[in-house]
Amino acid sequence: MPPHLTTTTSPRPGRRHARRLRRATAAAASIGVVMLTTAGTGHADPYAAPVAVPKMAPSTLDVRYAAERGSIEKALKTAEKVGDAPRQKALGGFLQPGRHFLYFDPRGRGRAIEVIGDLTRAQRVAVLVPGADTTLSSFDKRGGKPWSTPGGGARAVYVQARAASPEPGLAVVAWLGYAAPKTFSGDVLTSDRATEGAVQLRKFMKGVHQVNPRASVGLLCHSYGSVVCGRAALDGSNSAAWKQVTDIALYGSPGTTAWSASRFGGTARVWAGRGATDWMEDVPHVRIFGLGLGPDPVSRGFGARVFDAGGGGHSDYLAPGSASLRNLTGIALGHASEVTRG
Structure with missing residues (x-):
């Protein structure tokens, strides 16, 4: 091949190196090799x-x-x-x-459901469903990015909503209602944990319906949490409680097990977004014999409304000042016309 063609078709060294690093990270996450585990140690849970x-x-x-x-x-x-x-x-x-916590279970890696705002009077309820590696210990803080946690992310959405309107009529729920898998585990390759989580999410949605049947609901589903939301939508879209859901946002998603957004049923708007530097782009989007999580939600064939998620990485979607936070808050509020498309 002539040298001039080689220089125009090959990526720059810096970009090539960055992509290799991202692929290595994605491979580690998708292979899910288990090196360390707290299960089966023989110690009783205190x-x-x-x-x-x-x-x-x-x-x-x-x-x-x-x-x-x-x-x-x-x-x-x-x-x-x-x-x-x-x-x-x-x-x-x-x-x-x-x-205010509606549910708390300290056993194992833990579960907790926190409410920010007035759930009984809210016109709109946003439920934030987190992904892998979420535990009680990381419910509020993870490294230097508190917005990447259920509690910190829910507060970021609530603060963003109040910045636009002092009384946004919004309650935000940080929902760690399932046993989130570890990133480096075989659990992230299957929908088993998500299926169990979906049962609990649908149960929680019934509770929200009992507390406030007039409110509409937006689901904000990050990473493996999007698998939970996908399974819940696939199996429960006909229930009265699920009919309150008008928006489902899938961001940093490895897939949902659904082949298209239309499979979710119901009338909810399905949104999808991925930051420009999110390593999830390089995860294989397949589903064979129960392994893998299906098509990429931001792909054209999936049929979701793709929103602008900015240039951030996998943990940056709810970072203050980001395009992704602004758009996810718009989805949380049900303001579809204010969401910028990607």
């Missing part, structure tokens, strides 16, 4: 099972908030006793004034 709480209803929310706060206090004492420093720090943050 944390207590969740307390019994009444079903979700307008009259029971305060009771649930108080009961779960008591559970968090008890779990903090256990963490102090067993020397679980990361859990101590996280639970201490949970107990800050003004925080």
Whole structure:
């Protein structure tokens, strides 16, 4: 091949090196080699099972908030006793004034559901469903990017909404209601964890319907959380509670197991976005014999409304000041006309 053709068709060294790094990261995530695990160590879990709480209803929310706060206090004492420093720090943050948890389970890697805003009076409810490697210890903080966590991300959306309107009529839920898989595990290659999570998400949506049947709902589904949302939509779109869902946003998604957005059923708008430097671009989007998670949601064939997710990476979608946060907040509010397309 002539030299002049070689220089015009080959990527620049810097871009080629960056792409190799991204492919290496993606390969590690998709292969899911298990090197370390906390399961099967033979040690009994020191944390207590969740307390019994009444079903979700307008009259029971305060009771649930108080009961779960008591559970968090008890779990903090256990963490102090067993020397679980990361859990101590996280639970201490949970107990800050003004925080409200509808559900809390400290066993294993933990589960928690936090509400920001007034769930009973909201005109709009946004439910943030996180992805892999989300635990109680990382519910609020992960490295130097608090917005990449369920709690921090939910607060980022709420603050963004209030910046546009002091009374946006929005409640945001940070929903860690399932056992999120580890990135470096075989679980991220299948929909098994998502299927279990989808059952819990649909159950939670019934609770939201009981608390506030007039509110419309937007689902913000990050990474493996988009698999959870996809499974929930595939299996529950005909329920009365699910009919409240008007928008489903899939971002940083490895796939949803659905072959197209139309398979979700119902009338919800399905959105998809991926940051320009998100390594998820290089994950194989296949599904064979139950392995893999299906087509890329930002691909033209999937049929989602692709929104501008900016130039950020996999953990940057809810970063303050970003195009992705602005658009995801617009989706959360149901303001489809304000969402810029990608």
